[in-house]
Amino acid sequence: MPSQFIRWGILGTGFIAGEFAKGLSSVAKAKLLGVSxxxxxxxxxxxxxxxxxxxxxxxxxxxxxxxxxxVYIATPNHTHKDLCILCLKAGKPVLCEKPFTLNAQxxxxxxxxxxxxxxxxxxxxxxxxxPLIQKVREMxxxxxxxxxxxxxxxxxxxxxxxxxxxxxxPQFGGGALMDRGIYGLSLAYYLLGPPTEIIAQxxxxxTGVDEQSSILLNYPQGKLAVLSQSLCTYTSNQAVIMGTxxxxxxxxxxxxxxxxxxxxxxxxxxxxxxxxxxxxxxQKLVAAxxxxxxxxxxxxxxxxxxxxxxxxxxxxxxxxxxxxAIEVINCLNNAQLESKIMPLDETLKIIEAxxxxxxxxxx
Numbered sequence: 002m003p004s005q006f007i008r009w010g011i012l013g014t015g016f017i018a019g020e021f022a023k024g025l026s027s028v029a030k031a032k033l034l035g036v037s038x039x040x041x042x043x044x045x046x047x048x049x050x051x052x053x054x055x056x057x058x059x060x061x062x063x064x065x066x067x068x069x070x071x072v073y074i075a076t077p078n079h080t081h082k083d084l085c086i087l088c089l090k091a092g093k094p095v096l097c098e099k100p101f102t103l104n105a106q107x108x109x110x111x112x113x114x115x116x117x118x119x120x121x122x123x124x125x126x127x128x129x130x131x132p133l134i135q136k137v138r139e140m141x142x143x144x145x146x147x148x149x150x151x152x153x154x155x156x157x158x159x160x161x162x163x164x165x166x167x168x169x170x171p172q173f174g175g176g177a178l179m180d181r182g183i184y185g186l187s188l189a190y191y192l193l194g195p196p197t198e199i200i201a202q203x204x205x206x207x208t209g210v211d212e213q214s215s216i217l218l219n220y221p222q223g224k225l226a227v228l229s230q231s232l233c234t235y236t237s238n239q240a241v242i243m244g245t246x247x248x249x250x251x252x253x254x255x256x257x258x259x260x261x262x263x264x265x266x267x268x269x270x271x272x273x274x275x276x277x278x279x280x281x282x283x284q285k286l287v288a289a290x291x292x293x294x295x296x297x298x299x300x301x302x303x304x305x306x307x308x309x310x311x312x313x314x315x316x317x318x319x320x321x322x323x324x325x326a327i328e329v330i331n332c333l334n335n336a337q338l339e340s341k342i343m344p345l346d347e348t349l350k351i352i353e354a355x356x357x358x359x360x361x362x363x364x
Contacts, residue, residue: 007330008034010063010093012084013075014047017098021073022051024322030330037063060084064091071329073125074098077167078174082107085122089114094121096329100183103174105353112345121332123325123340124348126187128256130324132315134188137242137249137261141192145263146244150224152193154185154240154255157213157231162206168232169208176210178203178355182230184256186351188240189218189226195350196220203362204233216358250310257321262310 007030011018014036025031035055038044044056057063064072064087072088074081074097082102088095095115101124102108115122128134141149157177160168167173168180189196196218203214213231220226229236240255241248247265251258328340339345 006030006032007333008032008068008070009326010035010037010066010069010072011047011053011075012037012060012063012072012088014038014043015075018047018073018075019051020320021075021322021326022047022053024320025326026051027319027323028326028330030334031326035063035066035069060087064088064093069093071096071121071333078179079103079172082111085111086114089118089120089122092118092120094329094333096123096125096325098125099187100124100174100179100355101348101352103179105349105356108349108352112349115338115345119338121329121338122345123329123332123343124345125325126184126343126348127322127325128184128187129191129342130328131257131317131321132324133251133258133261133313134191136313136315137251138192140249140263141242141244145247146242146249146265147246148222149193149242149244151243152189152224152226152240153228153243154188154226154251155229155231155236156181156184156238156256157229157234157236158238159234160232162212164208169206169210169212171209175208176206176359177213177230177232178211178216178358180230180232182214182216182228183351183355185226185228185230185240186216186354188255189228190347190351190354192242193218193220193224193226196226196354199354199357199361201358201361205362206232209363211359211362214358214362257317259316260312260314262312264310 009025009031011021022033025033033051033053035057036044036047036053037057037060041058047053048056063069071094074084074095076084078100081097085095085097102111111122163169168175198219200217201214203211206212213233216228218226238253238255240251247263250262252260328342332340
């Protein structure tokens with residue numbers, strides 16, 4: 002494998018393929034060499050727009066090109082398994098767009114083949130490679146917010162119902178979970194690990210896929226992850242990780258954050274004064290003191306200083322797709338068959354979880 006430049010081929014010419022091509026243009030050690038599509042004219046048009054030297058009349062022609070070092074699969078969800086197998090049998094390492102496959106059985110087939118062939122293979126979960134996602138993982142590992150107790154994430158943008166659209170087609174891997182919820186699941190697995198229990202609810206579209214859904218992940222030591230995804234409405238599109246001594250917010254859009262904030266808790270209270278429970282004498286004195294205007298202003302000012310969020314802003318370099326490409330290049334140049342950030346076993350666990358979730362609302 003060359004160490005200076007990694008030469009890429011792209012299967013597919015849709016929007017995501019174009020975004021990945023843009024991302025590669027900002028990666029020093031990457032060269033986009035070829036593109037193919039089901040239609041030769043689409044490949045030629047894509048090659049002209051993105052200045053790709055080679056276009057092919059078929060996927061088979063691209064993967065047979067000895068000058069292609071690695072293939073990025075950007076085709077619709079239902080084609081991922083077969084195209085991964087096509088690439089791997091041709092001896093090509095693979096970066097496959099999320100979701101990796103439609104179900105766990107398909108994922109096992111691809112993973113088993115990649116390992117038999119001794120070829121690099123990775124799901125293109127670009128979110129994990131964002132600098133601020135990596136920073137949040139480090140903060141959690143370092144105990145910045147104490148013991149993590151809860152993660153909440155939602156991802157929703159409306160899409161008009163169309164039974165023929167891939168978003169609502171079960172055959173094409175549609176539904177809010179597979180299109181949007183896979184990000185929340187991946188974030189929860191990355192930051193909290195695999196859960197011990199999964200509970201899900203969904204609103205089902207006429208085609209049988211979820212048009213919006215919610216997932217509760219239960220972990221040891223009382224940890225919880227609450228995830229939601231929607232094709233019906235705009236959600237906050239943020240994620241919050243809450244611990245015993247603070248919380249971290251991933252601001253919109255959490256899958257490619259450019260801003261996070263850390264809010265530390267000033268103290269852990271041993272009891273909570275409910276408005277339904279009469280105050281003690283001491284609590285009454287404190288409450289009365291807070292009504293004094295001078296004390297009230299001072300209290301608000303100090304509280305603001307103590308509870309102000311520490312904001313980190315880091316604009317993306319490139320368009321964000323470059324980060325996963327850099328990970329692939331580093332792995333190839335270091336003869337690593339899997340990414341430590343997005344290993345195949347974890348991809349499989351997440352798809353197994355998605356299968357389990359879908360089964361809950363398809364009964």
